[in-house]
Amino acid sequence: MRTRRFAPLPSLIGLLIFSLGAYSALRVHNPAPTPPRTITFTESALPATSQRDVALTVVNEEGLPSSFYVSLDTPDPLPLRLEAVLAELRRRMIDENVWPERLPTPTVFVTDLAGEAPVAVLDVTLTDPVAASVAQERHILTALRQTLQRNGVSDVYILINGEPRDTFLGHVALDTSLD
Secondary structure, eight states: OOOOOOOHHHHHHHHHHHHHHHHHHHSOOOOOOOOOOOOOOOOOOOOOEEEEEEEEEEEOTTOOEEEEEEEEEEESSHHHHHHHHHHHHHHHHHHTTOSOTTSOOOEEEEOOOTTSOOEEEEEEOOSSOOOOOHHHHHHHHHHHHHHHHHTTOSEEEEEETTEEOSBSSSSSBOOOOOO
């Protein structure tokens, strides 16, 4: 009987080719690193501001509203102007011990329908619960609505953290229909 003789050289070459193929298939391809992009920051185009007389309605601890005009340097776009007005309202109502310091100034969104008075949607961002009495909540809501309406807004809707809620800070009911 004839025995086959093992040929070491062709087997070794076959094993080498197989190993190189497996290595290149399993190897993770690392492309050459790209240099980091250079970003140049320029001064952002902030909206133009102008001095305006704006109406504020501040409600004191006893619940008495007081409406008056103040001169503020406010941005031209209506939502930003109304936010500046509400920031001033907040500052004055903190001084009256009505607005809790942990309650931020709401972000203002305004409808822009031709021929109709704008409607304001306020978004109050709360990271933690804010302690306020029922009276404080009523006073803040009255001040927000009256101040915005005296500055040309027809109606006001309030969101908490971007969502409609049944109550403002846990006590006073909010109108949740945005029809």
